[in-house]
Amino acid sequence: MTSFSSHAKWILSGEHSVVRGGKAIAFPLCNYTNSLTFEKGDDLSIFSSHEHLKETVFSLLEIASSFSNIPLEEIRGRIAVESDIPIKAGLGSSAAICANIVNLFKYLGFCGDALELAKRLENKFHQKSSGLDVTVALENKPVVFHKNRGVEFLKPKFWPCMILTYSGEKSPTSDCISIVREIFLKDEKLALELDEQMNLASELCEHALKNAVFSKLKDGITLGNKVFRGWGLCNDSMSFHMEELLSAGAVAAKPTGSGLGGYVLSLWEKDPPQNANLPPHVRL
Numbered sequence: 001m002t003s004f005s006s007h008a009k010w011i012l013s014g015e016h017s018v019v020r021g022g023k024a025i026a027f028p029l030c031n032y033t034n035s036l037t038f039e040k041g042d043d044l045s046i047f048s049s050h051e052h053l054k055e056t057v058f059s060l061l062e063i064a065s066s067f068s069n070i071p072l073e074e075i076r077g078r079i080a081v082e083s084d085i086p087i088k089a090g091l092g093s094s095a096a097i098c099a100n101i102v103n104l105f106k107y108l109g110f111c112g113d114a115l116e117l118a119k120r121l122e123n124k125f126h127q128k129s130s131g132l133d134v135t136v137a138l139e140n141k142p143v144v145f146h147k148n149r150g151v152e153f154l155k156p157k158f159w160p161c162m163i164l165t166y167s168g169e170k171s172p173t174s175d176c177i178s179i180v181r182e183i184f185l186k187d188e189k190l191a192l193e194l195d196e197q198m199n200l201a202s203e204l205c206e207h208a209l210k211n212a213v214f215s216k217l218k219d220g221i222t223l224g225n226k227v228f229r230g231w232g233l234c235n236d237s238m239s240f241h242m243e244e245l246l247s248a249g250a251v252a253a254k255p256t257g258s259g260l261g262g263y264v265l266s267l268w269e270k271d272p273p274q275n276a277n278l279p280p281h282v283r284l
Contacts, residue, residue, distance in 0.1 A: 008028070010090075013025050032083075056097060090256050090258055095133030139151075158209070159284075164281060197227050204220030225242070225253060250266035
């Protein structure tokens with residue numbers, strides 16, 4: 001029996017604009033994992049305690065087989081998959097399962113270009129994958145990702161207090177992508193300006209982490225949040241959630257992922273007070 005695991009991810013900056021060539025910064029989140037085991041057999045069988053995972057795995061196997069020019073019948077064995085990554089939360093649950101299907105195909109000798117296959121698989125979930133999420137899932141390392149210039153593995157010079165908190169609402173990625181695309185159809189000038197601002201947010205965050213400049217990180221996260229608002233991807237509940245974080249002592253906050261729900265990233269000068277009453281959260 002062979003086992004594979006891929007973790008969740010969180011994005012510091014660069015959401016949405018990364019698809020159009022902008023810079024993005026993302027990190028693995030090892031608190032949550034997608035696990036896949038494979039045992040060779042005579043026929044293909046798929047097991048999971050979650051019915052939707054069984055259906056998703058079969059669909060991804062069909063896509064991967066077609067992309068790799070391998071008959072699905074060539075995959076013979078027992079596949080078991082489990083995941084504790086929250087879905088529709090901006091933490092890369094789809095990227096993790098795509099990465100494990102790629103790992104399986106590599107093990108079976110059916111995979112040539114791992115990243116290209118992973119992107120093709122993720123297209124099933126996100127219309128057109130930038131490659132950011134699946135890169136983090138495959139590499140399990142922090143990355144500065146630029147679609148047209150490749151990947152740099154990031155080694156931060158410092159690590160201030162950052163926290164992920166759940167906004168209380170699921171994040172419909174495909175809906176958010178459609179909203180951003182609609183802006184390009186209605187007001188391309190505004191859409192391009194928002195992309196440029198998000199790219200600047202990534203530049204600020206990258207500079208901050210590489211040079212240990214807290215103020216730049218605060219500025220980058222604040223600008224990223226401004227862009228999400230410009231896209232219309234901060235609804236009332238998310239805005240209220242971020243206001244509560246700022247009232248509790250956070251100095252900056254932004255959505256992480258697609259927006260309209262999911263998790264929120266907040267930056268703190270020091271650890272939150274014990275009486276902050278934070279919602280369910282992850283200290284990064």
